[in-house]
Amino acid sequence: MLVLKKIKKQWRLYPIGSPKGALNHKRESEFVGNIKFTNDGDSLAISRFVADYNFKENSTLNEKLVPPGEVNKLLRSQAVFLATHDEKVENFLKGLNVKVRHTRVCDYCAYDGMITIVNSDFSYKYQNQLLCKNCALDTIKNEIKLQGFDKKIFRNLKSTLEKTGNLEKTLSVLDPHFNPLKNRNLTLFDRTSTKSRLKIPSVEMKRLKINHDFRDILIKNGNDKLLPVQYLAIHEGLLKGEDLLVVSATGSGKTLIGELAGITQALKGKKFIFLTPLVALANQKYRDFKRKYKKLGLKVAIKVGRNRVKAKGELKLPDSDVSNADIVVATYEGIDFLLRNGNSKALSNLGVVLIDEIHMIDDEDRGTRLTGLIKRIKNLYPQTQIIGLSATVKNPQFLANExxxxxxxxxxxxxxLERHLVYMRNESSKRHLMAKLAKKEFNTKSKKGYRGQTIIFTNSRRKTHKIANFLQEKHINAAAYHAGLSYYKKEKIEKDFDRARLSVVVTTAALAAGVD
Structure with a gap:
């Protein structure tokens, strides 16, 4: 098999062996023949042919001058593929009774004396040249190195290349002038769809056979219909006292599952305990339950661990007497401390225990205590319904069986949910992009009229203030949030963000861990 290709103004001949298996596989040429044509009237003729047997070394030591007649015999003896369209060369080959076939080859390989025959699925255009997949990937690696990016991003750029099939678009994301807001398809890392394989019927909340006043409160708070995971929990016996482990994504409505069972039992004179691993979340739920269920005449108490480290001002909500409460919001340690001290009678007539973030059972420090607490509750209150909630538990079936x-x-x-990945050169360009994204989101309204808000996570308290100050200078209403702030300050930021008074919160992991 012979490949004829014009590189710049020079025609080259590449003998690469059998055509079988040549597609999308790099072949090393036996030699690279440099052809010089002369015009013989209206047709071409070979005037000079030099076979270079050591092309890669860029040396003339292994060059061999071949008579034109021998070259013509070679062309007649093998299948000839033309990689550059040229009418005169085609006529020359036809004049030798050579069947002309056309093909496409990688330009980068050809420069190096190699031939890779490519098709549309394994070739990429770049700077008016055609590249095979291997050369395209090498080009990405070289560009990453040239522009000073971490080589770890190669895998992501490779994925972008496979997704777009366009090398120039793929490399454009490294350009300093690249605009991620106008090229969301290029920054998209992955997408989680809402399409479900499960057929969940739509059930209106008013159809539930629960206390009418309780049902009205739920509807007033925007719960018009059961979400899929809520329907599944009810189907599995939520309102019939079944112990459940509920595993679903954040924001899917898991907490309301516990309330449906717990408040229903509280209205029948039994206790409902809501357990959470964090003092901040316990405080938040305490406030929420008091606000929502005050009209039902339910008393709400809070119980947090005595040995827990709290932020300044955290004791705003002191531990209260749980024996007279209908709803008890507590940390794991709060209830564990109470039971270990022989005060189990304070929780007599216990109806439902909801364990939020039950995946904490795998935590090195607190897992053993949580396991012991669950078993102690089961032993002391065998008729109590226990519901565990998690979005990230590793082995749910094993835990459910346990x-x-x-x-x-x-x-x-x-x-x-979409995740986007943008490559930034420095902190300054990163912060300017944050400002653009935050402004764009806040100026965008949902179908229900809510403005888009932004949470920026960073790895230090100092950075939360730096970024928040920068955004404020850009006339963006932003606040820094971290564990070092007083309880009162954190509470104010949470409320302001919840009421859309803040467009941006810049935080450490504290916000994700401490707010529902």
Whole structure:
């Protein structure tokens, strides 16, 4: 098999062996023949042919001058593929009774004396040249190195190349002038869809056979219909006292599952305990439950661990007497401390225990205590319904079996989620992009009239203030949030963000860990 290709003004001949298996595989040429044509009237003729047997070394030591007649014999003896369209060369080959076939080859390989025959699925245009997949990937690696980016981003750029099939677009994301807001398809890392394989019927909240006043409060708070995971939990016996382990994504409506069972039992004179691993979240739920269920005449108490480290001002909500409460919001340590001290009678007539973030059972420091607490509750209050909630538990079926719970899983998200990846050169350009994104989101309204808000996560308290100050200078209403702030300050930021008075919160992991 012979490949004829014009590189710049020079025609080259590449003998690469059998055509079988040549597609999309790099072949080393036996030699690279440099052809010089002369015009013989209206047709071409070979005037000079030099076979270079050591092309890669860029040396003339292994060059061999071949008579034109021998070259013509070679062309007649093998299948000839023309990689550059040229009418005169085609006529020359036809004049030798050579069948002309056309093909496409990688330009970069040809420069190096190699031939890779490519098709549209494994070739990429770049700077008016055609590249095979291997050369395209090498070009990405070289560009990453040239522009000073971490070589770890290669895998992501390779994925972008496979997705777009366009090398120039792929490399454009490294350009200093690249605009990620106008090229969301190039920055998209992955997408989680809301389409479910499960057929969940739509059930209106008013159809539930629960206390009418309780049902009205739920509807007033925007719960018009059951979300899929709520429907599945009810189907598995939520309102019939079944112990459940509910595993679904954040924001899918898991917390309301516990309230449906717990408040229903509280209205019948039994206690409802809401357990959470964090003091901040316990405080938040305490406030929420008091606000929502005050009209039902339910008393709400809070119980947090005595040995927990709290931020300044955290004791705003002191531990209260749980014996007279209908709803007890507590940390794991708060209830564990109470039971270990022989005060189990304070929780007599216990109806429902909801364990939020039950995946903490795998935590090195707190897992053993949580396991012991669950078993102690089961032993002391065998008729109590226990409900575990998690979005990230590793082995849900094993955990469900461990505590004799029914597993309720819903893998889909209630809203679609996209993750985008943008490559930044320095902190300054990163912060300017943050400002653009925050402004764009806040100026965008949902169908229900809510403005888009932004949470920026960073790895230090100092950076939260630096970024928040920068955004404020850009006339963006932003606040820094971290564990070092007083309880009162954190509470104000949470409320302001919840009420859309803040467009941006810049935080460490504190916000993700401490706010529902």
């Amino acid at each position: 505590f004799n719970m029914k597993l309720v899983e819903y893998p889909d998200r209630p809203v679609p």
